[in-house]
Amino acid sequence: MKRTKKERQRLLTETIEDNPFVTDEQLASQFGVSVQTIRLDRMELAIPELRERIKDVAAKKYENEVKSLPIDEVIGEIIDIELDSRAISIFDVGAEHVFQRNGIARGHHLFAQANSLAVAVINDELALTVKANVFFVKPVRAGDRVITKAIVRGQHNEKNRTYIDVVSTVNNDTVFKGEFEMYRTKGKGDNHETSN
């Protein structure tokens, strides 16, 4: 055998992670060991069998799809929300969100997270952005986890407006700030707690 068991198991985990569709047999021949060894490895590493792995992938998709009925419309994941008051979402910046040239996140993704959080925090069927003043304080990079907080600052009921302040941070550093003026159809009305 080439290297240690440890090394093989490290590679195994990696291999399976980026292609869960691989069978023990394929793995065995890839690593030049017997199928049994692969099975032992999986057991030690608590990696489930092919079918379970595939089912997990599929189930996850399903979960997302089912859950994403209301949340799909939000960029980033809402982790806390109190309607008409405040909301928090997190958004992991990936390679697909940055300029290739310099690795800095494109502004519109930060805007999108902030904007959709502003929409989400409003307890109304219809919420539209009327105006926004936004400030890109610091560059954000791939791998950064952006935490965005939206706070409802005030309402103007005659004009059907709601004013929201949004601040995004990475590691407690402010990277983005914005003030959003939102239009809504109703004033504060029905209450369904959509807490998380």
Add this chain to the structure above:
Amino acid sequence: MKRTKKERQRLLTETIEDNPFVTDEQLASQFGVSVQTIRLDRMELAIPELRERIKDVAAKKYENEVKSLPIDEVIGEIIDIELDSRAISIFDVGAEHVFQRNGIARGHHLFAQANSLAVAVINDELALTVKANVFFVKPVRAGDRVITKAIVRGQHNEKNRTYIDVVSTVNNDTVFKGEFEMYRTKGKGDNHETSN
């Protein structure tokens, strides 16, 4: 039992469609027929077995993940550009850009088009949005063709800033306006630190 074969097969297709994780055995007992009948039905309807179905779901998810990586550097298509002066892009709003509930385009798409046009018009390797004041004048709907014009209003060379006005229209109706303050490197050192 209850209804005709046709009817059962219709229901079968439906059932499997919204829950691909169901086994023949479960289906058999649900429809009050034998497992063999279910198998025959699946054969006639060309519905693959449980494991294949699950694999398909999983594979599709995988595909999507891989495909969604490369995101166009520009949102909308630039049809005219004069660097450091002006640029025009068009963006066709599709069903995927609007809120399901009311068919109105989500703000961040309009912002994204404007923002990326502002980036594109700058004749520099690095252009970042520092600040933006945007105004969503009128709702935009699926099927609308948004034409966005960016005009460079001014420069502040010591601060490496460029000021850009952006107006988006649908059928000559203004739907979005924005002022963008952009940072550019142009000759100077590269680091971008903004106030705050």
Add this chain to the structure above:
DNA sequence: CTGGTATTAGTACCAAGTGCTAAAAAAATT
């Protein structure tokens, strides 16, 4: 040489099927 870890082999068994044949049961046709 003895002991412990690592690896391989082999067997029985499982889930959820496919493929095939054949027989019953139900429905339609003559």
Add this chain to the structure above:
DNA sequence: AATTTTTTTAGCACTTGGTACTAATACCAG
């Protein structure tokens, strides 16, 4: 009613990609 056709059920062998378990080696160190 008798016959034909369609539909349904049953049974068996076989397949994948495993689990669970036992037993035999192989390797390496003290």
